[in-house]
Amino acid sequence: MLELRTVTSDDWPVWRELRLAALAEAPYAFGSTLAQWQGAGDREDRWRARMEIPGAHNVVAMVDGLPAGMVSGIPADDAEDSVELISMWVSPVVRGKGVGDRLIREVERWAAERAATSLRLSVMPDNVRATALYERHGFTDTGMPGDLLPDGTGREKVLAKALTNYQVTH
Template sequence: MTGAVAADAGADASEPAVVVRQVGPDDWREWRTVRLAALEEAPWAFGSTLAQARTFGEAEWRRRLRDFPCYLADLPGTASPVGMSGAFIEHPEPGEFDESGESNEAGTGQGGATVELVSMWVSPAVRGRGVGAHLVAAAVDWATSTGAARVHLWVTDGNDPARRLYERCGFVSTGERAPLPSDPSLSEIGMVRELRA
């Protein structure tokens, strides 16, 4: 375990506190278990498929946990973990302009960096108990610590509970629409939360 934080803001006092922890390469077995459960339970919510994920070996799972921050959520009194999320910095392409209007010739400037919220899932058994909000908060807090300008995400069109969660967490629709990579018959909608005024 690479980090943990008890998160109970907004939770009912009678509910146990959600604990969100950042995981790393040594936690690959635990991450794999949750990721496979998520892909099986909600295949329409992810850009990858269960069949693809089942082909990954240890090295691939470890790489995924090394390249960007990933979080697992635990809820005392339940089988753990009960949810996951991840984030990564989406750098502007070389020659594009960042939010400040400065050219990003190297493609690595973070002046207007966007953090992408990914791999978001909460077990159906604990939905509605604040787990999702705490997983989103972990990614937003990390984005803020990097100096990013915003957090962006994609949500499958028609996944109204997830969309309402993101709205409660301060995200608004961007008007973007794209086919879901794992099933192009479905579409995704872009949402964003600005981190700077």
């Protein structure tokens, strides 16, 4: 059974568990590294601060009672009517079972409730599976340059979708 849970900074241990698993399993998919969040970087106050981004919506997917995926929606820095989808990851054990779809739809729902008109995200250019998932949900390449990659030359791809026709359902 798949259940989505909105989590707060008090839930930092489960967020930590998932984020460390994500960085270990898919280091190619994130701008952060496992090393940055381990050792001296692995502190409760840091995990809580990450989950306390103003206006953020942090969600954990539980499959059969076990943490199996995560995502956050955050307000965009540059536009009041835009939000970003960040920190998306689904455990390989449950990939292909609709967990990623549910997490994306949850961020879309949250964004629509905030009256956002667009949702964007960044994805590593060679992360073909994630790009295919996002495109299936209507995201398209904006052509905007994303963050610089560790190689100093490549950039993340920035994808976005309009939310103007999104219907909030309860």
